[in-house]
Amino acid sequence: MITLASDFGTPYPAAMKGVILQESDARLVDVAHDFPRQDVRAAAFWCRETLPYFPPAVHLVVVDPGVGTDRDAVVVRAGDHALVGPDNGVLLPAARRIAERAAESDSEKEPTVDCFVYEYADPASSTFHGRDVFAPAAAEVHEAGVDALASLPAVSRVETVSVTEAPNALVDCRFPEASVEGSEARGEVLVVDDFGNAITNVPGSFLDGKTGTEIAVNGTPAPAVTAFAEVGEGERLVTVGSHGYVECDVNRGRGDEAFGLAPGDEVVLSE
Numbered sequence: 001m002i003t004l005a006s007d008f009g010t011p012y013p014a015a016m017k018g019v020i021l022q023e024s025d026a027r028l029v030d031v032a033h034d035f036p037r038q039d040v041r042a043a044a045f046w047c048r049e050t051l052p053y054f055p056p057a058v059h060l061v062v063v064d065p066g067v068g069t070d071r072d073a074v075v076v077r078a079g080d081h082a083l084v085g086p087d088n089g090v091l092l093p094a095a096r097r098i099a100e101r102a103a104e105s106d107s108e109k110e111p112t113v114d115c116f117v118y119e120y121a122d123p124a125s126s127t128f129h130g131r132d133v134f135a136p137a138a139a140e141v142h143e144a145g146v147d148a149l150a151s152l153p154a155v156s157r158v159e160t161v162s163v164t165e166a167p168n169a170l171v172d173c174r175f176p177e178a179s180v181e182g183s184e185a186r187g188e189v190l191v192v193d194d195f196g197n198a199i200t201n202v203p204g205s206f207l208d209g210k211t212g213t214e215i216a217v218n219g220t221p222a223p224a225v226t227a228f229a230e231v232g233e234g235e236r237l238v239t240v241g242s243h244g245y246v247e248c249d250v251n252r253g254r255g256d257e258a259f260g261l262a263p264g265d266e267v268v269l270s271e
Contacts, residue, residue, distance in 0.1 A: 001057040002138050005031035005047060006130060007038065008062070015128070016060070016135040023139035026058070038065040040090050042191045042263065044173045047083075047094040049243050052101050056080035056146065060130075060138040063090050068126035073133050074170055075141060075155060077114040078102065082146045084118070084138045086129070089173025096163040115159040115170050116149065178202040183271040189261050190245070196254025197247045198261040202269055204240030216270045217248050217259050228252070238269070 002020060004013060013033045020026060031050055035043040043063040051059050056079070064086040072087040078095040079102030085091050095113045103111035123132035137154070144152050158169040166172045178187030178201045187202040207215070210224045215238045222236035228251040231237045236258050241247045246269065249255035256262060 001029060001055065002026040002142055003029045003031050003051065003054060003057055003059045004033070005035065005043065005050075005060070006033045006062040007035040007043065008033050008130065012128070012130065015131045016062075019131055019135040020060075020139045020142075023136065024142050026139070026142045029054075029057075031059075035063055036191075036263075038063065039263075040065065040088050041173060041175070044090045044093045045175065045191050047090065048097050051081070051083070051094045052097045054081075058138050058142045058146070059083045059091075059094070060134055061085040061090055061094075062130040062134050064088065064129060067129050071171075073118040073120055073129070073137060075116040075118050075137065075149065076170075077116070077146060077149055080146055082141050082149060084134055084141060086134070087117075087171050089171045092167070092170070092173055093175070099163050111163045112160050113163060114149075114157060115161065115167050116155045116157050117169075119154045119156070176201055178206075180206055185246075185269045187267055187269075189248075189256075189263050189265045189267055191263055192256045192261070195249075196256045197241065197249045198256045198259060198267075199241060199243065200246050200248065200267050200269075202246040202267070204244045204246055206246055206269065207238065207240055210271065213271060216268075218261075218266075218268055220259055222248070222259075 074087045076083045076091045076095040078098040081098050083091040099111035103109045118137045120133045161167045185202045185206045187200050189198050207224050214221045215224050225237050231251050233252045248259045250258045
């Protein structure tokens with residue numbers, strides 16, 4: 001299996017699939033091609049929340065504001081998975097989560113990721129490395145097998161690091177941590193999903209024991225609930241999403257608009 005994720009919209013992903021299918025008999029699965037344009041952090045977040053649920057696969061992720069520059073093409077191996085994409089940090093959050101899940105069956109094993117650089121010749125286009133660099137790389141890794149990754153002539157291992165460490169050779173992407181002190185949490189909006197749910201970096205544990213109470217979001221009150229339908233249609237709410245963070249939402253509406261929030265905005269939650 002090769003999964004594909006990008007900010008390309010349409011029809012560009014079809015060209016990547018065509019290249020892969022010329023070199024591979026892989027089953028192709030689209031994750032998403034409507035990530036926020038050129039937003040590496042948002043793509044890294046959503047890949048972290050989706051790719052670990054796949055069986056072993058090669059994951060092609062192309063959100064690449066630096067296309068055509070001298071940034072590297074990289075492959076990151078995590079457990080039985082390999083992630084292929086640009087060296088801008090987009091791969092590492094998902095790789096870490098995959099490695100952590102792979103190590104869950106062995107409590108004595110420290111989860112690690114293997115980082116590789118993929119050497120490529122001058123591509124046909126300086127604006128479409130998804131087609132000319134990363135798709136061929138994903139097909140090559142798939143055909144060789146994840147375990148044989150280090151034997152590929154175009155691939156060189158540069159580093160193996162614990163999931164708690166920042167690599168020295170690759171660009172990293174880390175999500176900011178919220179601060180929680182007593183009845184107040186300070187953080188920021190990481191992403192807004194297609195429903196308009198404003199997903200913060202405040203850990204869901206902040207709402208432990210607060211169900212049914214009013215939580216102020218930058219001064220705007222909303223009840224803490226466990227399900228959207230616990231409030232009326234069009235009403236604000238705060239809850240814990242499937243990712244484990246506090247969301248600022250509206251039942252059958254858009255939380256980003258109701259709370260006046262956008263990715264990167266500061267958010268203060270208080271009782």
